[in-house]
Amino acid sequence: MAPNPKVKAAFSAMKILGISEDKVKPVLKKLLKVYDKNWELIEEENYRALIDAIFDEDDNKVADQKRKSHSEEEEEEAQTQELQRPLKRLKRRNQENQSIASPDNSNLRIGEAALVQPKEEEEFYPPQAILNERNKGKRPISNDLNEKGNQSRPMVASGRPSREIRIREANVDSGTVHLPKQILPVSNQLTVKPKDEQFTDDRLLDEAPLAVIHPERSQNETSTGKQKLGGTNADAPTSLNVDGDNNGAGLQASETEKHKKCEVADVPMKFAANLEIASSSLGECFVELGKDCNDSGDKTIDMGPVQDVLHIPVMEDACNVGNDTANLPVPSVTSDRCNESAQGIEEAISNGSARSTESTQLAQSEGTVPYRLIIPHCQATPGVQPTPLKGDDITNGEEIANISWINEINNRVPPSFRYTPQSLVYEGASVRFSLAHIDNGSCCPSCSVNCLSSTVPCACACANGGEFAYTVRGLVKESFLEECIAMTREPRRRSHFHCQDCPLVRSKGGAPQACNGHLKKKFIKECWRKCGCNRRCGNRVVQRGISCSLQVFMTSEGKGWGLRTLVDLPKGAFVCEYIGEILTINEVQKRNMNTMEGARKTYRIFLDSGWDAASLKDDEALCLDTTCYANVARFINHRCNDANLIEIPVEVESPKHHYYHLAFFTTRKVQALEELTWDYGIDFEGEDQSLNAFQCLCGSKICRDKKSSGISVHILQSCNI
Numbered sequence: 001m002a003p004n005p006k007v008k009a010a011f012s013a014m015k016i017l018g019i020s021e022d023k024v025k026p027v028l029k030k031l032l033k034v035y036d037k038n039w040e041l042i043e044e045e046n047y048r049a050l051i052d053a054i055f056d057e058d059d060n061k062v063a064d065q066k067r068k069s070h071s072e073e074e075e076e077e078a079q080t081q082e083l084q085r086p087l088k089r090l091k092r093r094n095q096e097n098q099s100i101a102s103p104d105n106s107n108l109r110i111g112e113a114a115l116v117q118p119k120e121e122e123e124f125y126p127p128q129a130i131l132n133e134r135n136k137g138k139r140p141i142s143n144d145l146n147e148k149g150n151q152s153r154p155m156v157a158s159g160r161p162s163r164e165i166r167i168r169e170a171n172v173d174s175g176t177v178h179l180p181k182q183i184l185p186v187s188n189q190l191t192v193k194p195k196d197e198q199f200t201d202d203r204l205l206d207e208a209p210l211a212v213i214h215p216e217r218s219q220n221e222t223s224t225g226k227q228k229l230g231g232t233n234a235d236a237p238t239s240l241n242v243d244g245d246n247n248g249a250g251l252q253a254s255e256t257e258k259h260k261k262c263e264v265a266d267v268p269m270k271f272a273a274n275l276e277i278a279s280s281s282l283g284e285c286f287v288e289l290g291k292d293c294n295d296s297g298d299k300t301i302d303m304g305p306v307q308d309v310l311h312i313p314v315m316e317d318a319c320n321v322g323n324d325t326a327n328l329p330v331p332s333v334t335s336d337r338c339n340e341s342a343q344g345i346e347e348a349i350s351n352g353s354a355r356s357t358e359s360t361q362l363a364q365s366e367g368t369v370p371y372r373l374i375i376p377h378c379q380a381t382p383g384v385q386p387t388p389l390k391g392d393d394i395t396n397g398e399e400i401a402n403i404s405w406i407n408e409i410n411n412r413v414p415p416s417f418r419y420t421p422q423s424l425v426y427e428g429a430s431v432r433f434s435l436a437h438i439d440n441g442s443c444c445p446s447c448s449v450n451c452l453s454s455t456v457p458c459a460c461a462c463a464n465g466g467e468f469a470y471t472v473r474g475l476v477k478e479s480f481l482e483e484c485i486a487m488t489r490e491p492r493r494r495s496h497f498h499c500q501d502c503p504l505v506r507s508k509g510g511a512p513q514a515c516n517g518h519l520k521k522k523f524i525k526e527c528w529r530k531c532g533c534n535r536r537c538g539n540r541v542v543q544r545g546i547s548c549s550l551q552v553f554m555t556s557e558g559k560g561w562g563l564r565t566l567v568d569l570p571k572g573a574f575v576c577e578y579i580g581e582i583l584t585i586n587e588v589q590k591r592n593m594n595t596m597e598g599a600r601k602t603y604r605i606f607l608d609s610g611w612d613a614a615s616l617k618d619d620e621a622l623c624l625d626t627t628c629y630a631n632v633a634r635f636i637n638h639r640c641n642d643a644n645l646i647e648i649p650v651e652v653e654s655p656k657h658h659y660y661h662l663a664f665f666t667t668r669k670v671q672a673l674e675e676l677t678w679d680y681g682i683d684f685e686g687e688d689q690s691l692n693a694f695q696c697l698c699g700s701k702i703c704r705d706k707k708s709s710g711i712s713v714h715i716l717q718s719c720n721i
């Protein structure tokens with residue numbers, strides 16, 4: 001009998017990763033049994049489930065040797081649970097779809113109120129805590145991460161002032177967003193069901209309420225005594241058109257007053273002019289404003305391996321200066337394919353059905369495993385509007401935990417954009433990972449379980465300068481962090497690499513110019529798949545994703561939306577990664593040429609911290625673009641010099657410096673409700689005036705934008721804050 005082509009394809013895909021058929025066979029067999037021969041689950045995300053299961057098998061073998069006392073049944077149970085994750089994810093997806101379709105709005109979502117009973121956890125913060133909880137079938141969203149790395153009692157119980165939380169409707173009519181219904185104090189009596197794949201317990205999946213709230217409180221009552229935004233009738237949520245009109249019960253008079261004043265004082269857009277792509281003199285190549293990624297539109301591009309052609313809408317201006325668009329006519333797109341719902345399309349791609357067999361084969365024959373989907377967005381038909389934000393979760397369900405949004409300043413709603421928890425690689429960008437290409441010197445194959453518990457530094461530790469960058473609690477070590485901060489902030493510690501043949505300069509064509517320089521940074525190297533340790537290793541932090549409770553909010557100073565933490569964060573804590581589309585510099589230029597001048601803002605950051613590693617090829621000079629696809633980091637505002645976040649390049653899947661994750665860590669202790677900021681590195685006083693994208697309202701005593709002095713004060717006063 002001819003071998004099953006699906007089995008053959010799975011073997012070939014694993015072979016590329018250097019995994020032999022012998023190893024794949026038994027695991028695949030088990031998976032097929034567990035998944036009831038559902039190949040889609042096995043094939044999705046380039047056989048992710050299979051790869052995970054193989055690595056888990058390895059982990060388990062090592063663990064088995066170490067822990068002979070473990071009974072065989074327990075192990076089997078654990079494995080089965082792990083293997084069943086995609087089934088549960090599917091189940092959850094169905095449940096979520098059903099609940100979204102539910103017209104009765106009975107499912108409340110609580111974004112920021114996601115609290116669980118604290119759990120004493122000494123070894124790792126936060127990863128171990130999360131994993132332990134996950135194994136129990138639920139994942140906590142930490143409420144208060146104290147210095148010891150424990151999740152301490154929630155704010156009310158710990159004696160600190162209680163804070164407001166808002167609960168919004170889970171679902172609203174498209175085009176209309178309801179203002180919050182209730183304001184409750186944060187307390188440890190609020191629990192929330194985590195959203196995705198963290199559940200391993202069927203009982204929880206089936207029975208756990210989405211939210212449990214005690215005690216009942218008067219809906220107008222707030223812990224701070226403030227009147228809630230959204231009118232007096234909590235049962236009739238204020239309906240707010242996303243173009244900014246307040247149609248419903250309306251804001252309270254005082255709020256309206258405040259709103260009017262703040263409107264006047266909103267971001268001074270005359271300063272938000274176009275920003276050329278360039279490195280600032282600080283070496284941070286940053287935002288480019290006033291560009292649009294509307295391309296001429298209807299053409300399709302040959303995307304090469306694992307690519308798809310979509311017509312994806314572009315996102316709205318960052319500061320909502322233009323009209324919000326969610327209640328505009330339903331977008332029309334030009335290709336049949338594009339008439340699928342966005343979710344449908346993404347699912348189609350992620351489970352592989354949108355890929356052509358030829359392209360997959362091509363990728364395989366090239367010996368590469370494409371990292372993520374590749375989605376061109378610049379073919380968006382002009383006029384196509386972004387997907388409206390639904391409900392209170394800015395992530396639209398993409399992150400493990402909800403990230404809520406709140407606006408106590410005016411009646412705007414957050415801009416629509418396509419939320420992605422992982423960066424997407426665009427055509428031509430050289431981001432290809434193959435375990436076979438990671439040599440043993442660039443990982444630690446002989447380690448086991450947790451590298452941090454080893455006394456001898458492994459290869460990954462050596463890449464971090466001889467020791468691990470993280471403490472056992474998952475924080476960046478003080479000395480490492482301080483060095484990163486100094487290398488960014490202190491002029492005498494800053495050093496730049498000046499390219500002989502700068503890809504940025506090269507991409508612009510024209511006369512050769514001197515390279516502005518690229519700021520050198522310290523890298524963190526995390527363990528990954530080829531390392532001998534397991535997924536609980538303490539040298540894996542960024543790859544686990546967001547673990548603290550965050551909120552998008554409207555700033556009072558006129559900076560537009562911002563991001564804040566809802567929990568206290570210790571120094572060195574990982575907050576989130578800067579996620580977007582990974583483009584080559586050439587693609588950036590192409591898009592710039594095809595866009596309407598001044599139509600939209602785009603936010604781009606060059607991954608240039610490793611450009612001195614070797615002479616860079618064109619497809620290795622990369623940029624992270626959050627114009628159309630982004631995660632919550634796109635809301636982080638700038639603060640000169642003393643920002644509470646710092647971005648650190650983190651290598652995970654590849655030891656090559658041209659691609660890395662840009663991860664934000666706290667530079668100091670950050671209190672709950674503090675805005676999270678990072679220094680964009682803009683040289684406001686520099687010669688390149690095009691970099692002065694906005695008048696800085698950061699409020700720092702050491703603000704570099706001399707022109708802005710006084711303005712923030714004026715805004716604060718006019719907002720009565």
Ligand SMILES: C[S@@+](CC[C@H](N)C(=O)[O-])C[C@H]1O[C@@H](n2cnc3c(N)ncnc32)[C@H](O)[C@@H]1O
Binds near residue numbers: 319558635639696
């Ligand atoms: C990456 S976005 C940050 C999120 C943005 N505030 C929003 O509403 O979407 C960068 C934009 O935010 C605004 N911004 C960020 N930091 C600022 C600051 N310190 N002062 C004034 N505006 C700021 C500028 O308009 C800038 O172009």
